[in-house]
Amino acid sequence: MFGFGMDHEGLAFWLPLIWSGLIAVAVAMYVIVDGFDLGVGILFKAARSENWRDRMMFSVAPIWDGNETWLILGGGGLFAVFHIAYAVLMPALYVPIILMLIALIFRGVAFEFRFKADRSKFLWDNAFFFGSLLATFFQGMVLGAFVQGFSTDGRQFTGGTFDFLTPFSVLTGLSLIFGYGLLGATWCVMKTTGELEIWARRMAVRFLVATVVAMAAVSVWVPFLGRQIETRWFSWPNIAFLAPIPLVTAYVAYRLLRDLEEGRHVRPFFLTVGLFLLGYLGLGVSLFPYIVPPSLTIWDTANTVNSQLFALVGFAIVLPMTFAYTAYAYYVFRGKVADEISGGGYGYH
């Protein structure tokens, strides 16, 4: 009775839990690391000089490619472990995902092309700015669409092409622009010096205010999206356990503001990361264990045990190595970017 069958059932319960944790980590990694380089792109247009733009771009040029790989891991991981969720979510999010991909194409090539161009340089400055801005906006809309849920029949998406487009998803799209802008600004505070750093501080304060307002608006709206979410947050004893999340968030935002005023270099960025993680935790609490809200759970959509195990073995071995050499790559490019980047001649260009 407690033989293989039982064991198998145990795995069928635990593996999707482990995997949803891993994919949550991958998505969080993505949001943080690509968030700051998309944020640098969002600030890009407002920068006052060519030298500022050069320095901002150089602060992310050696690492942006690795940052974006977490996005592929998010999609790939979903396909690897919850392929039914992947098969339902992707068609449902067709329009915002395709638009996000196109925006990412433009900003991705801007890194290379900008330094190859003279007369056409303005094209790639714009490609970098608008690409970053729109990729962020559509990611935010994907998030909003995800939170508000999908119409499904069994394991098929049954809604329309533009179901994702609602006032709520527009709000989440804008919120993410503010949030990534804040990440980008605090990144610039950490990575640059002089006038540019002072400017980045000012931008960080503005984006912080906008982010806090947006987070509050989303938080107020979310419970009205479904009874399920409302019950989770406001029933006893949940409310006691969950109340710290908004309280800690408020404290972190306050501490961040003070740090920016006090002229700290590094901590504002990590406090922003903390702010993101808290918001993310709040969403996770609202939605768990649904992977296609409000109908399909992680267990409904999980791959076979064999499939999940095979992928898990690889992740267990390779993921620590991935973290190690990614950290090393960051370490190689540590410290502030030089004030004068001669003629845009970065490294190999």
Added chain:
Amino acid sequence: MEFDALMLSRIQFAFTIAFHIIFPAFTIGLASWLAALEFNWLRTGNPLYRTLFRFWVKVFAVSFGLGVVSGIVMSYQFGTNWSRFSEFTGNVLGPVIAYEVITAFFLEAAFLGIMLFGWERVGDRLHFFATCMVALGTLISAFWILSANSWMQTPDGFAIENGKAVPVDWFRVVFNPSFPLRYAHMVMGCYLTTAFAVAGMSAWMLLRHPHDAPAAKLAGSRRSLSMALWFATIFVPIQIVIGDLHGLGVLKYQPTKLAAVEGNWDRMANMPLRLFAIPDEVAETNHYEIGIPKIGSWVLTHAFDGVVPGLKEVPRDERPPVWPVFFSFRIMVGIGFAMLGIGLWSLYLRWKGTLFSNRLFLTAAMIMTPSGFGAVLFGWFTAEIGRQPWVVYGHLRTADAVSPIAAGAVTASLLTFVVVYAFVFGFGSYYLAKLLRRGPDPVEDIRGDDLDKKPKRPFSVPDEGLEGRSGHRAQPAE
């Protein structure tokens, strides 16, 4: 032809992947080429190799960037446009694709940054290590993606439960019957693509300069041309043998595809080697056929009276479109033999000592610059169109793999992709052409090792962009 979501998704997939495949086909070989150059620089200390590295790494960076951005599109299209395919294969292919991401993409991305920007920060040896890791990453990436593709061609190691494929034996899934030779054939194809691109671009640089140009100006181009041609001369024959062995596998596991490749309608022994024909799918016969008797059977079965399957053995709705498969294959093989000819010719000219001065040869090599891309693309057409009407051979039809999405949404996205790709890749080609026009720096420009030690100072001279308006380093005079 009806332009429903299925047809439009097929066009969109074919378009985006045909664009995408060009860049990995080039960068897989180029990464190894860079590692070889840097190895030679560390081994000999000859600054020529570092000059060449610094030149080709720029070409690599642009091509790799284009490959990355077009590749992200691919990883999401399985879901957006082919969700029923994802449902059917997810248990099997999901982990395989995920392995590609975690074992290859992160490796490439992390060390690419160090390779491009970090030489002064990490020193020679670590930099060489980074270059090797980028090259290794490209090969690992090809390993997994070709495993997945081969599984769709020759599925193995799985069972069907509730109408979906579930894995039974992972070893047989990954190392499915057509995988080893397909991987060898593809990687060799990528290496040869790079070899002919490098040889052709170098030949072009030599042709642009008069014979009395300073030797140093041309040294890099000569060395590149010579190295690339040695590689091609040795490996084109090996590639032909691998291709032939791969063909035996197709005969065994995908007889209908093979029949389409050969334009063979009836099962027959002593099949001719059809050099040309116009296959007619309605009349189930060939027109204007030119062939060499018995040789077709010999090539395929290694026996003159070997029996080759025919298209008529399966119902019409299980046959692939014949003429695209028939012609793509012949174009690929034709390019392969042209490559062989260039290799043999280069051997003869080396013996005569006129490899760098024979203008007819240099022109031919220049014309062959895109030959590898052509061979890869047409080989890929043969493999993928030949698999139709199946997306998973014998198990899932392409028609049953498409997402439940509106045709309007796919039309809009397809048009957008066409416009965006034309714009972005048009500019990419323009900048690549500019880079190549400028060519490698003359070797005298290298100022020795002390340059490496300066912190934060880029090792290249200040860059003035490629459009030739500003800066002190003018375009070389024509």
